[in-house]
Amino acid sequence: MLLSLDEFLWALRRDGFAVSTAQAIDAARACALVGFGDRAALRDAIGAVVVERAADLRRFHACFDRFFSPAGAHVGDLWGRLRERGFSDAELSALRDLLSAAAERSGAHGDAVAFHALTGAAGELEQMLRSAGIARVLAPMTSSLQVGFFAQRVMDQLGVPAVASALRRIRSALQEALGEDRGAALADALSAELERMRHRVREHVTLSLRRLEGEAPATAGRMDVPFASLGEDEMEDVRRAVRDLSERLRGAERLRRRRARRGRIDPHRTLRRSLQTGGVPFRPARRARRRDKPRLMVLCDVSDSVRVAARFMLEFVCAAQDLFDRTRSFVFVSELAETTELFEGGPTNVVLARIQRGEVVSRAHNSNYGRVLRAFEERYGREVDRRVTIVILGDGRTNYFPDEAEVLRRLRDRARALLWLCPEGPGAWGTGDSAMLRYAAASTKVLVARTARELETAAREVVARRA
Template sequence: MTAHPPSPPDQDADVPLVGHLTGFVDDLRTRGIVVGPSELIDAARAMEVLDLLDRGSLREGLATTLIDDQTHRRVFDRVFDLWFPLGTGKRTVDTALPRTDAGAIDVEAVRDLAAELLADDSAGQDGRLSQFVAMVVDELGRYESTRGEAFSAYQAMSSVNPQTLIARIAAAMAGGGDDELGNRPGTEPVYRSAARARAADLRAAIETETQRRMAARSGRERVAEYAVPDLPENMNFLSAGASQMAEIRRTVEPLARLLAAKLETRRRRAHHGAVDVRSTLRASMSTGGVPIDLKLRKPRPGRPELIVICDVSGSVAGFSQFTLRLVSALRQQFSSVRVFAFVDTVDEVTEFFERGSDDEDFGASMHRMISTARISTRDGHSDYGNMLRGFVDEYLDSVTHRGALLILGDGRSNYHDPRLDALRVLVERARHAYWLNPEARRNWGVGDSVATEYAEVIEMFECRNATQLGRAIADLLPV
């Protein structure tokens, strides 16, 4: 099989290289990646010395100069693949996928070939692996749509199924037969780990090749609509899957540092101290007793209290968990933080979050809280009205004029009584009261949502992603 060097896409054939780079950077900016003029200049200078035919070096050079947050790398790579694809159109190959005697593609033989190539380090260097990926996409991922020939990464991967190759890859990497204990080759953790990584690389390569073929057919912009993911801080809490929530959680620490700095700055600026009458009168002696210059007492800013009530039912669990992680990371900004959780019944769960805040400890705390706290005693569906009534009856003293009340939830009460009177009691008692809702504002009041009714009593803010949540906490929490 013969590998071909990358060539510029047809749609950009007449665009100067600088213009192509600028278009690539503009695309990154529209997706939320901040790239300033200096970074663009650095990228242009890097391209002057990089081998443009070495696509790996070009990718790393541009990534180094254009992004400073590694959580943005996945988005960068997808956009890079669309703007700097590995050639255009169908690739020329010297062989075909294995077939049965009846002429159909032999899927098992294809999987054996995939495992053999993935276990061979030289296959990626001499182009055999990339040629194999091209054949898989062309022969297993191709289908006829209403608009003509199209390619599906899902269809191609369903046939190859990289996850089922891990054992075969590990065995091929280990070589030989069973050892003296009768163990199959490749069962050692080092081989399994390497095999999992190479299977993931195959999946990524199939996705990239599919996007390249579809971009050549439908255009870069159309493919980007579904192929380029959102930045972690812009992912929707309610629609994020397990892998996406893991990406969102990685934004907690940097976001917490930024918010802590903002809150501390606001605290310093907000406390100027009361007027010191004695010092002011003394200073007025030089102006004939007229107190022109007011003297202030030295400010003694105190940290406010924070009460958090969060819905941990399945529909908003991801949002509540992320927000609790963020609040836990900001504990030092408050004199005390008390956390209450509910599904249909409210219970204090502060003790579960008083220890370490690393990912493993926090996950264990959430599991213990959900397993042992008294948060669901009725039908297991969200009941905001029962929660509010129970909170007023049992925990009203925890809300004072020295702190803030933060309620987290979508306001979907499964058609139960919303108990607006109980919410009014809490709002009137707290110094500040806010409700953070992970649903889009357009969905408030739709179906069993009573968010619009609650919004008439308490200030409610849309917080569908980490960006909106961070902005809300930075602007709303007291200092």
Template sequence: MLLSIDEFLWALRRDGFAVSTAQAIDVARACALVGFERRAALRDAIGAVVVDRAADIRRYHAAFDRFFAPEGAHVGDLWARLRERGFSASELSALRDLLAAAAERSGVSGDAIGFQALAGTAGELDRALQSAGIARALAPMTSSLQVGFFAQRVMDQLGVPAVASALRRIRSALEEALGEDRGRALAEALGAELERMRHRVREHVTLSLRRFEGEEPAAPGRMDVPFASLGEGEMEEVRRAVRALSERLRGAERVRRRRARRGRIDPHRTLRRSLQTGGVPFHPARRARRRDKPRLMVLCDVSDSVRVAARFMLEFVCAAQDLFDRTRSFVFVSELAETTELFSAMPTGSALEHIQRGEVVSRAHNSNYGRVLSAFEQRYGRDVDRRVTLVILGDGRTNYFADQAEVVRRLRDRARALLWLCPEGPGAWGTGDSAMLRYAAASTKVLVARTARELETAAREVVARRA
């Protein structure tokens, strides 16, 4: 039963539930307490550990019923599944010897993984699919049209073609050792197992793409949905989350300032002062830490491809201006315009509407990063110094114009830090008209900001650069 529970937890992971090792241990303890006699009690005990949201209970119940149905998942390794099909111990022993010889003959580590995945439990295949090497192989995938190609790439990495070739070779050996009928039946059962493994690989690749696109049912809220997929109601929810983040950061800044006014304890002065009291430091001496308050300059691409991400970033900048000594904001498409005075003269929402209507910079043209970066360096480059954190938000798609990545490099050398926030994942960098690989090399750091949660992480990184 412990093996069955382990396989069920891996089935839940495939369905999108996040089950940690600690939770798996708690599930085993819960099962030991409630026993396996009452189905409903067992289902509820496991659910109490692995289900975090009420909205997921129905989906969890469906997964439980599907797994533990009489025709549900086959639990155990290859040999247990073949025993369920009616093959005897002597027949499985002959097969084991043939598979061991085939695996030894291949002599390649990747092929060995394929043989282990075929012969192991479903959980072992899942662990192989979640390895770092498979994750790197799937990183460039960006479209559902690529699922077949990347599924084949994963199969090659696991050694599935070598396993298929070995099974074709041992078919005749099985017929010779077990007789034509039993050998053919065992070979067909192995073919069904191999097809099951291929199906699981394709399923894993499809699920990975859905996670990348934010369409996975288990996504924990709107903060993890890509900006391009947000509806109007969802955008308002994310907007409130961005404002709440700004308030939290401002609160942390007030605490930091209050502590800074007290100053840090100066150990040397405290020890010298303690000589008056026989070496007992009754009166700690403090030292005020003087530090220039850093400045922030933000350039946001407001073209259609990144306008939602830019809107949230500009809202964050406006809401958290007191975190920096001076905050200057700029927007661009093909031309560059400063919006610092615009945001100080009117409410944030109204200023953003002006930008969205194209009243600040024309949105009728395609993005021209090279022209904008050169214009920024020429007009405002002298204002960039070691107190300035420069943030650029854009997808780096130049529409095949010059990228002027050397301008980014020069600005980075002048600034405290140059952070690039990109609303596209690394898998899309360098494809088509993307110059993000060159911009990434020229920047201090690139932060992916496809979702509100990733934008929150990026915003915290921007604030952390003040220290």
């Protein structure tokens, strides 16, 4: 049962629960106290130790029921699972000898790790996948399109190809030792175990990518749909997600302000003060670090080509009022108009509807980035200094008007940073009327924002520029 509990805790880690060694020890003690006779009591006892938030309780129950169901995870090591399939001890002994010989041959080339993962319990494979070497292999991964490539790299690191090659030789040896039918059946069972290990590696790579992207393991789908492909129902879900992000950013800012009021601990003054009393009592000395709050200027292209992305970005502008000392927002198509007072004086939905109807700037014309950049520099250029972060959302398609990238470069040199959020991928830059390659060279950084998740990442980057 201790082995089963250990594998269940690894299944919880795979589902996104952070189970520490201390919690694992406490879970074993809890199981010893309540016993294994009452399923509900056992589930509640482990949950009381492992689950830290009420919101995670339902996910814990689902994982528990899935793992301990008759069709749940494969508990035990390879030999126990094969024994459950009806193979005798003599047949397993023959297989053990063949695998040991193959592992010794592979060990000379450093490929014996996969043999241990195949023959051991599920928890052993989990520990190997969480090793520092595997983490280094996965570190360069940035896109879901790379999952297959990096899964193969992880399998190469573990030595899975060596096991697959050995199984082809073992099949004929088993058929010779056990007979055609029993040897083939045992080889097929072993191949199924290897396929299960491959599937687990790919699953680990996928979950690692989601953690790198800051995504919860159970989060899905619509946040990763390109803006141009969103249906009306999906758009409402994404709007809700963007509003939730805004609230989280506001909450983090309120927490930071509360801590700032207390002042940060000054370690040098604290240690010098403690010398007077030998460290008893130990009174922290605090310092209030004065830092000018930076300002934000946001320019959004609201033409039809970026209409949806601009709507979500303007939702974020409302949250930015609390995050920066002064946030000024502008929208443009062919002309530039300031919307700061509109957002301060009315509900967000009303303001967005007015912009969509063309009441703020005419949407009957094509985008003219050069004219807009010149107008912004003439009207507001003197207000741009090292406290100002400029954010521009647009696809950089100039409709063959002058791009005025030099104006953008001058604004960047005066500002704290100039970030460009582009709803097109780098593959489309420079094609047709796109001036994004020149705009990218003139900006501090270009952030791709084709989906709601990429827009969330970009918004966090904007907020991080306050530091």
